[in-house]
Amino acid sequence: MTTPASPAPLWKSIRRRRVRDRVIESLLLLAGLVAVFTTVAIVWILVAEALPFFDHVSFADFLTDTMWTPLFAEPRYGILPLVAGTLVTTFVALALAIPAGTIIAIYLSEFASHRLRELVKPVLEMLGAVPTVVYGYFALVMVTPFLQKLIPSLPGFNMLSAGLVIGIMIVPYVASVSEDAMRAVPNYMREGSYAMGATRLQTATRVVVPGALSGIAAAYILGISRAVGETMIVAVAAGLQPNLTWNPTESAATITAFIVQVSLGDLPHDSIGYQSIFAAGLVLLVVTLAFNVAGFMLTRRFREAY
Amino acid sequence: MSAMRAGVERRKLLDKLFVVLGLLVLFAALAVLLTLFLDLVRQGAPRLNLDFVTSYASRKPEQAGILAAWVGTSLIMVVTACVAMPVGVAAAIYLEEYAPRNWITAVIEINVTNLAGVPSIIYGLLALGLFVYKFSLGQSILAAGLTLALLILPIVIVATREAVRAVPRPIREAAYALGATRWEVTAHHVLPYSMGGVLTGMIIGLSRAIGETAPIITIGALSFIAFLPESLLDPFTAMPIQMFNWVSRPDPGFRVNAAAAGAILLGMTLLMNGIAIWLRYRFRKRMNW
Incomplete structure (x- = not known):
């Protein structure tokens, strides 16, 4: 940076700066590789800690047994009840989030004025930023009592209320990813539709939505993956008892709720209870990974479309 | 007709x-x-009064407070910020300014995208196996801070990349033309101009980390602590943990505490998001290249 007063040759300074650049570049690459290390570490830790679990429990039992009672005197290790709980809460969440999120996305992308959009989007973003434990409180203390007025037989812990609140949580997510996809549809397609005399709604449902379909599908799939991995809402509001049922008005534990329940106790490092949460975590990772990959491939497709 | x-x-x-x-x-x-x-x-x-903020947890709901919880949360956030900021910004700069188009870059990009979709409780399991046992950090503030840093890394990386990408090409070319090296271009021009976006991403990331409950439960945060931590290796509790503990008790007195803790927690998250939105708005307005 400073001008060399003595005849310290210019090329020396250039070389010094080049060397410094090389060192810095390797440091930056190292930081980038942290993401790769993290993924590898996740898979490695989950597999390594879950493996001893499968010494005790056969893989077939794990996938087909209908009871999950790892902390009982006579433990049974069938993941099905937890998977059922996860699927039911996810399904309830999607039943709310997909219609609501899609309507908001269509409205913001095709109908709302620029000013309204700029005003509303940050607030929606905040809805997605509410801590999940606060949403759990909301489900347990506010939504459940309200639902109990409609369905008097509803127990204090139930999957319906937890699922609905997960739905509220993922609405902003579904809405913003779908809206991005809709806005990527080129304007000449809308103009063509208007020129044929279509209304805004017709243009939205028959031109924009079909054009953005893979992006919208990606939004749904990423929403599913969020709902499957949601933990605190179900741990607070859906109950912690594994229960093989497809009825959302019952109480049941999800995969995530089970992990929380075990973590709250102080289990020794080598116990089978400790290993069982890694086995459950592995199932969760595989499921969310499958959805994420599908969503990722779909978003890629819609980017290439135009 | x-x-x-x-x-x-x-x-x-x-x-x-x-x-x-x-x-x-x-x-x-x-x-x-x-x-x-x-x-x-x-x-x-x-x-919602001063006693609540200056008292430890207690068996009696009307005497219980969040002192240990908010101190724990603050320390965790410091660790998280100190780790996530440099690593996230460095990774983003590498991907935007340096990375050649090769398979290593592709692998990094796929991993960043993928990590953003991994459920937070999986990070908790990773931390339990890796930080708590393999690295022997124990159920400590340091372990919790590192975990949340990994969790928000994708957020920081994506936000920084967007900010860096918004810096126009001619600014870089002007600097190169004067003989600057790539790092000089980055450090003297690109980074200062994208600081607003970097800051916004960091605040959004921290606002996510502050409310995360599941991963630090998995690590083994305690819910009843009546002392303040003296080092980063001490056991801890945090705001969301305290709230979860209170909300899961049947005593209605604790429900009130849970609501009060929730109001403070939600208030902090909304405030951080508000600041981020305002910053983004201001920087966007001021930028005219």
Whole structure:
């Protein structure tokens, strides 16, 4: 940076700066590789800690047994009840989030004025930023009592209320990813539709939505993956008892709720209870990974479309 | 002709109905946010005072407070910020300014995208196996801070990349033309100009980390602590843990505490998000290249 007063040759300074650049570049690459290390570490830790679990429990039992009672005197290790709980809460969440999120996305992308959009989007973003434990409180203390007025037989812990609140949580997510996809549809397609005399709604449902379909599908799939991995809402509001049922008005534990329940106790490092949460975590990772990959491939497709 | 007119009228009506539906759903979503916050404040009002902030947890709900929780949360956030900021910004700069188009870059990009979708409780399991046992950090503030740093890394990376990408090409070329090396271009020009975006991403990341409960439960945060941590290797509790503990107790007195803690927690998250949005707005307005 400073001008060399003595005849310290210019090329020396250039070389010094080049060397410094090389060192810095390797440091930056190292930081980038942290993401790769993290993924590898996740898979490695989950597999390594879950493996001893499968010494005790056969893989077939794990996938087909209908009871999950790892902390009982006579433990049974069938993941099905937890998977059922996860699927039911996810399904309830999607039943709310997909219609609501899609309507908001269509409205913001095709109908709302620029000013309204700029005003509303940050607030929606905040809805997605509410801590999940606060949403759990909301489900347990506010939504459940309200639902109990409609369905008097509803127990204090139930999957319906937890699922609905997960739905509220993922609405902003579904809405913003779908809206991005809709806005990527080129304007000449809308103009063509208007020129044929279509209304805004017709243009939205028959031109924009079909054009953005893979992006919208990606939004749904990423929403599913969020709902499957949601933990605190179900741990607070859906109950912690594994229960093989497809009825959302019952109480049941999800995969995530089970992990929380075990973590709250102080289990020794080598116990089978400790290993069982890694086995459950592995199932969760595989499921969310499958959805994420599908969503990722779909978003890629819609980017290439135009 | 009149049949066609009727068809047009019907379609126009449907259009208007959709506008009503859209606004309705939108405002329902916003009403949830407002109801949630106001109800937390109303329910928690009896405990929202100075005593609550300066007392430790207690068996008696009316004496319990969040001192250990907010101190724990603050320390965790410091660790998280100190790790996530440099690593996240460095990774983003590498991907935007340095990375050649090769398979290593592709692998990094796929991993960043993928990590953003991994459920937070999986990070908790990773931390339990890796930080708590393999690295022997124990159930400590340091382990929790590192975990949350990994969790928000994708957020920081994505935000920084966007900010860096927004710096126009000619600015870099002007610097190169004067003989600057790549790092000099980055450090003297690109980074300072994108600081607003970097800061925004960091605040959004921290606002996510502050409310995360599941991963630090998995690590083994305690819910009953009556002392302040003296080092980063001490056991800890945090705001969301404290709230979870109170909300899962049947005693209605603790529900009030849960609401009060929730109001403070939600208030902090919304405030951080508000600051981030305001910063983004200001920087966008000031930028005219």
